[in-house]
Amino acid sequence: MALITISGYPSSGKTHRALQLKTFLESKLSEPDYISAGGRKFKVVIVSDDSVGIKKQDYDNARTEKPARQTLFTTLQRLMAPDTLLIIDSLNYIKGFRYQMYCAAREMKVRVSTVYVVATAEKCREWNKERREKTEKSYSDETFENLLMRYEEPSSMVRWDSPLFTVPWIDEDIPGEDIWKAITEGVIKPPNAGTQAVAKAPTDALRTLETITTSMVSSIMSEQSLSSSSSSITIYLPSAPDVKVHLKLPPRNITLSELQRIKRQFVTVHKKAITLGTTEKGAVDWSEESVARKFKDYVEENLKP
Template structure:
């Protein structure tokens, strides 16, 4: 249903804002005036995945941890869920990756930027007694590397900035964004490419070869009169093709067959970007080849 990305400096109060959002959402969902679909509110965070702050000490450890977070986020994305991801999310490329996943699931999205001054983050981090503090050098490194969200880019929009001076989050505006915002279609580049069946190449070659032989046989039987011809390829496969009123040579048909097979072989081996399922059955190939012959044979 919706996907909310929490982003901010380390030890800036992101978890508190995520909990505030969760409480607001649950209160609205339980309100008698709410008439929308039944929804649940979930938070996925480093803490919920038992990822220690030490994973940010080393890039080699951070990468698999970020992968675990992304996997957990994808697993929880659903039409009946408002999902809040509470983590640093300091890399814009990672925010874009999650944004694309949300679009794949047809979810509304928004980003909440939790703002605090560097000195405050250092102070709050040093005062933590829950075992979740960052090492001082790691904190400084993350502060320098942080890539701020921007309302000018689509994966961070709509963007809600929550400064440290605010007692609460702008719940009304965020609720409107996740319940009334535009559901963006999936990126074409991220959509799965439909694959042809394993026997598609053999079916393509056999069907077109059989059609060429059938056309030559029908032409010999009719004396080259042309016009609409029904080809009996099998008891159930009888495509129709409109031939010109002249003798079509075998070399012409073989040339058209090679061109047709070459074009469609590329679609089979590389996949196709056509929307919906692609039909590689004998009937579909025969009909397509008949149309190709009619459009490319000279009168």
């Protein structure tokens, strides 16, 4: 249903605001006059650093921070759903990461919004030190200052941060009604070429591609030597003898070098789709039979007189 990104300085009160928001949204969902689309029962879920096992120390250096962010992103991808109000309670201080989450939301066709928790740097330092004195989880002074310096403030002028709701530390509560309206009535932006998932080939696709094309080249040469006058041959796949591929050949002898050249071209073209993925609509079939039929069409096209 929606992805709500919480962003702010370290120790600025993001978790407090996330809990306030969760309480508010659950109260709205429980109102008797609220009717959900399609009769779905919605739920509110918070994904935080703590909930996915990210420690404050993970932000000490890029070597540990990068996999921590990936863990957070993988979790939100798994939990994002049409019946879920997903709140991401983390630093989310890098605009590129916020854009990545925005793209994932567009792919899932859910609404988005950003809550910017604002507190002065001095106030955040004070709260971080108080946590340390209480033996609570806190950032080291060096990491804290580094995060402050690197923080990229959300902007309502960019699509991945909007609609943007700013909550100063002096406010008692969040702008719940405005957020509710944004995530229930806002426009759901459809996925585009930049946000669509790329269909990946199975792990054995390269092996299948090479094995089937090599086998078919050998079979074509063998069949041609046995029936040189025939313009049509039938090829059986060694791993699938019940699959037959009928191939039309021109009225001349086909040399091995010709077939090898065609095979190399075919494999090169399809290797790119396997390694980089494809944005073709629907599932891409990399089965042995499918590869064999594609290669058969490719051979016929390139051997036309």
